[in-house]
Amino acid sequence: xxxxxxxxxxxxxxxxxxxxxxxxxxxxxxxxxxxxxxxxxxxxxxxxxxxxxxxxxxxxxxxxxxxxxxxxxxxxxxxxxxxxxxxxxxxxxxxxxxxxxxxxxxxxxxxxxxxxxxxxxxxxxxxxxxxxxxxxxxxxxxxxxxxxxxxxxxxxxxxxxxxxxxxxxxxxxxxxxxxxxxxxxxxxxxxxxxxxxxxxxxxxxxxxxxxxxxxxxxxxxxxxxxxxxxxxxxxxxxxxxxxxxxxxxxxxxxxxxxxxxxxxxxxxxxxxxxxxxxxxxxxxxxxxxxxxxxxxxxxxxxxxxxxxxxxxxxxxxxxxxxxxxxxxxxxxxxxxxxxxxxxxxxxxxxxxxxxxxxxxxxxxxxxxxxxxxxxxxxxxxxxxxxxxxxxxxxxxxxxxxxxx
Ligand SMILES: *Cc1c(COP(=O)(O)O)cnc(C)c1O
Numbered sequence: 001x002x003x004x005x006x007x008x009x010x011x012x013x014x015x016x017x018x019x020x021x022x023x024x025x026x027x028x029x030x031x032x033x034x035x036x037x038x039x040x041x042x043x044x045x046x047x048x049x050x051x052x053x054x055x056x057x058x059x060x061x062x063x064x065x066x067x068x069x070x071x072x073x074x075x076x077x078x079x080x081x082x083x084x085x086x087x088x089x090x091x092x093x094x095x096x097x098x099x100x101x102x103x104x105x106x107x108x109x110x111x112x113x114x115x116x117x118x119x120x121x122x123x124x125x126x127x128x129x130x131x132x133x134x135x136x137x138x139x140x141x142x143x144x145x146x147x148x149x150x151x152x153x154x155x156x157x158x159x160x161x162x163x164x165x166x167x168x169x170x171x172x173x174x175x176x177x178x179x180x181x182x183x184x185x186x187x188x189x190x191x192x193x194x195x196x197x198x199x200x201x202x203x204x205x206x207x208x209x210x211x212x213x214x215x216x217x218x219x220x221x222x223x224x225x226x227x228x229x230x231x232x233x234x235x236x237x238x239x240x241x242x243x244x245x246x247x248x249x250x251x252x253x254x255x256x257x258x259x260x261x262x263x264x265x266x267x268x269x270x271x272x273x274x275x276x277x278x279x280x281x282x283x284x285x286x287x288x289x290x291x292x293x294x295x296x297x298x299x300x301x302x303x304x305x306x307x308x309x310x311x312x313x314x315x316x317x318x319x320x321x322x323x324x325x326x327x328x329x330x331x332x333x334x335x336x337x338x339x340x341x342x343x344x345x346x347x348x349x350x351x352x353x354x355x356x357x358x359x360x361x362x363x364x365x366x367x368x369x370x371x372x373x374x375x376x377x378x379x380x381x382x383x384x385x386x387x388x389x390x391x392x393x394x395x396x397x398x399x400x401x402x403x404x
Contacts, residue, residue, distance in 0.1 A: 001315045004361045008201075008293055008354030009150050009178060010319055014244065015203040015355075021247040022205070025240035033237050034228065043239045050246035057249045058195070059186035060212055067211045067219075067229045068242055072177040072198030073101035074222075075211040078233065079173045079194040080105050080144060082219035084114060087171075089141030091115045095127045095156075096337040098146050102175055103333070106144070119145070124286040125154035125338050133164045140170050147185070147195075148178040151334040151350060152285030153294025155183065162191035171217065177201055177209070178291060181252030183260070187212055199241065203355065204248030208241035259355065263292035266353050270295050270362050277370040284338065284348060293353035298335075298344045301383035302376040307349050310372040316365060318351045343382075 031039025033047050052063040069075045094106045096118045110116040117135045119127050127145055143165050148155050158174050165172035173194035181202025187195055198209035225234035280300040304320035311318050331345035377383040
C-alpha cells in the first residue's frame with residue numbers, strides 16, 4: 001500500500017542533503033570539538049560554521065547567541081528555568097495553548113514557589129497582546145508565548161507582544177519550533193530575547209535543537225559539568241547533528257517561498273474539499289493566520305481516535321491533538337482553550353502537510369475520508385438522534401425533546 005504521511009508537525013523525515021552533510025562527521029571526522037588535536041579542531045571548525053549559519057539564518061547578531069540543545073523541549077526548559085533562576089523574579093506569564101514543553105514546565109515552577117499567569121486565547125487561538133500587557137507585574141521575570149501552535153496552527157502576534165515586553169522591561173521567550181524554517185523569522189525584527197527551535201521539524205535530524213539567547217542575557221545552566229556552549233550547557237556536542245540541522249535550515253529558508261505556495265495550495269484544497277464532502281465539521285484555528293501545512297478539523301459525533309485508526313488502515317497517517325497527549329483520555333488543552341466542549345475536542349483530527357505531499361495525496365484523502373466519517377457516524381448513537389425527522393427539536397448534545 002502506498003502510504004501517505006500527513007503528520008509533519010509531529011516530525012519530518014531527514015532530507016538527503018542534510019544527511020550527506022552529516023556523514024563525514026559520523027565517520028572519519030569524529031573528533032571531540034574540545035580536543036586540541038587535528039581531529040578535535042576539524043570537528044570544532046565545522047560545528048562553529050554550522051552555528052554561524054544558524055545564527056545568520058535567524059538574523060542573530062552573533063553566533064555565540066545560539067546555544068545548541070538536545071531538542072526543542074530542552075530549549076524551552078533551558079529558557080524558562082535558566083531565566084527564572086537567574087533574575088530572582090517570582091512571576092512568569094505564558095499562554096493557555098503552549099506546547100507541553102512550556103506549559104508543563106511553567107506548572108512545575110508554580111509548584112516550586114513561583115507564580116504563573118496563563119493568558120487565555122480567543123476562539124481562533126489568538127493571544128491578545130493587551131492581555132499580556134495587563135498581566136505584567138513588577139516581579140514578572142519572563143513572558144513565554146509560542147510563535148505557531150502545533151495543534152491548530154494559529155500564528156501568534158509575537159512581534160507586538162515582544163514590543164510590549166521591551167517597553168515594560170521584561171524578557172520575552174518564544175517557542176518557534178513549529179515556525180522556524182516554515183515562515184520567516186528574524187529575531188531582531190521580532191524583538192525576541194530567547195527563541196527555541198528543533199531540527200526535526202524542518203527536515204533536519206531528531207534529537208537536536210537550539211535556543212537563541214540575546215547577548216547580555218544571563219542564563220543559569222541546567223546541565224552542568226563541561227564548559228561547552230560557553231558554560232551554558234555541558235556535554236560533548238553532537239557535531240554531526242548540529243551540521244545536519246544547520247544544512248536543513250539553510251535549505252528550508254532558501255526554499256521557503258516555493259514551499260509556502262505548495263503547502264498553502266494543498267492545505268486550502270484539502271480544507272475546501274472536506275467541507276464540500278462532509279457535513280457538520282468545524283475548522284479549528286485561525287482561517288488565515290495559520291501555519292502553511294496545518295489542517296485541524298472537528299467531526300461531530302465521532303471520536304478522533306477512531307478516525308485515525310480508519311485513516312491508518314487506508315494508509316493515511318494523521319494525528320489527534322498533539323502526539324504527546326495521544327494515548328491519554330484528557331482532551332487537548334489547546335482545543336479546550338479555544339472553547340470546544342469535550343465531545344468536539346475528542347472528535348478532532350490534525351493533518352499536517354509537508355514537503356513530500358502531492359495533489360494526489362489530497363485526492364486520495366478526499367476520496368476515502370468522507371466514507372470513513374459517514375460509516376463511524378452511522379454507529380454513533382448521538383448521530384442517529386440528531387438525524388431524526390424532527391431535527392429542529394434536538395438540542396446541542398443531540399437530545400431530542402419530541403422523540404425521547
Ligand atoms: C515538537 C515541538 C516541541 C518539542 O520539540 P522536541 O524536539 O520534540 O523536543 C516544542 N514545541 C513545539 C511547538 C513543538 O511543535
